[in-house]
Amino acid sequence: MxxxxxxxxxxxxxxLALLGLSFEVCPSExxxxxxxxxxxxxxxxxxxxxxxxxxxxxxxxALVLGCDTVIDLxxxxxxxxxxxxxxxxxxxxxxxxxxxxxxxxxxCDRTRHIESVEVATTEVQMKADLDHAYERYVASxxxxxxxxxxxxxxxxxxxxxxxxxxxxxxxxxxxxxxTQLLRSVDYPLSVNVEALYRRKPYANWxxxxx
Numbered sequence: 001m002x003x004x005x006x007x008x009x010x011x012x013x014x015x016l017a018l019l020g021l022s023f024e025v026c027p028s029e030x031x032x033x034x035x036x037x038x039x040x041x042x043x044x045x046x047x048x049x050x051x052x053x054x055x056x057x058x059x060x061x062a063l064v065l066g067c068d069t070v071i072d073l074x075x076x077x078x079x080x081x082x083x084x085x086x087x088x089x090x091x092x093x094x095x096x097x098x099x100x101x102x103x104x105x106x107x108c109d110r111t112r113h114i115e116s117v118e119v120a121t122t123e124v125q126m127k128a129d130l131d132h133a134y135e136r137y138v139a140s141x142x143x144x145x146x147x148x149x150x151x152x153x154x155x156x157x158x159x160x161x162x163x164x165x166x167x168x169x170x171x172x173x174x175x176x177x178x179t180q181l182l183r184s185v186d187y188p189l190s191v192n193v194e195a196l197y198r199r200k201p202y203a204n205w206x207x208x209x210x
Contacts, residue, residue, distance in 0.1 A: 001109075001187065006055035006066040011153065015173040016065075018201060020191040028066060030054045032079070040072035041102050041119055048104035049117045056108040063187060064108045069172045071148035072100040078148050087143035088134070091159070094148060096128040101148070101170045107181050114185055120174035122165030124152070133159065157204040167200075167208050 005016055008027035016023060028051035034043055052066030071078035073093060081087035101124055106117035127133070142156060143149040150156030152163075152170045168175045179193045200206045 002059075002062045003187065004055060004059050004062040004064045006051045006064050009172060011151075011171055012067060012173045015168055015171060015175060015202065016178070018191070018196060019175060019179065019189065019193070021189070023065075024062075026055050026059060026064075028052075028054045032068065034077060034079070039075065040070050040077040040100075041121075043077055044068050044070045044102045044104040045106075045117050045119055048106040049108075049115070052106040052108035052117075053115075056110050060110040062109070063114070063185065065178070066106040066108065067103060067173055069101060069103040069147045069169075072102055073097070074099075080145055080147055081143055081149045084138055084141070084143070087149040088138045090149040091134045091138065091143070092129070094126045094150075095134060095159075096126060098123055098125045099148070100124070103169045103172060103174050103177075105174065105177050105181055107185060109185070112185075116181060116184070118177055118181060120166055120169040120177045122163055122167070122169040124163050124170060125161040127159055127161045152208070153203040153205075157207060160208070163208045167205050168202070171202070 003023040005023050005025050006028040030050045032047050047068035048066045052064045056064045078090055101122050102119050104119045108115050140155055142151050142154050152160055166174050
């Protein structure tokens with residue numbers, strides 16, 4: 001059974017590779033347009049599910065893994081910034097506050113009639129905006145393409161005070177949840193996930209050990 005990652009994100013490719021799996025990459029063409037009336041958790045579940053479904057239509061014999069990440073600030077969804085002004089506004093809202101990062105993971109296999117989606121959530125406490133650190137971060141342009149306008153695994157890690165939950169959820173692919181879902185459909189796994197979490201072999205992971 002061929003595993004297919006329905007994402008163009010290099011971060012998700014890198015994290016999935018840590019599980020020692022053989023997989024192909026087939027980015028989804030699903031457009032992430034929020035639906036009125038849905039909560040951030042409902043939105044992210046829908047996004048991940050539709051991404052997996054869209055790729056499963058063209059790869060019906062594969063096991064497709066789709067995922068999506070959103071920022072939840074007091075029940076309001078923050079997506080990816082459209083420009084640097086938008087990025088600065090997002091970070092100003094997040095500064096010196098906590099928010100939740102929801103990452104949904106969906107599995108879809110049309111041949112075996114498999115379709116499941118689960119969500120992992122991690123709380124993130126951001127630092128106060130001291131010494132114009134947020135301005136310098138926006139100037140780095142790392143915000144582009146990142147939910148909430150920051151990347152915890154990159155320079156954005158300097159803006160984060162602490163997290164409560166799974167670090168890989170914030171990066172964009174909660175590996176414990178992925179493992180759980182793959183096991184539920186009898187997909188073979190060879191990596192000891194608990195040992196992987198003890199080693200934390202990814203950028204900035206050790207900075208936020210809990």
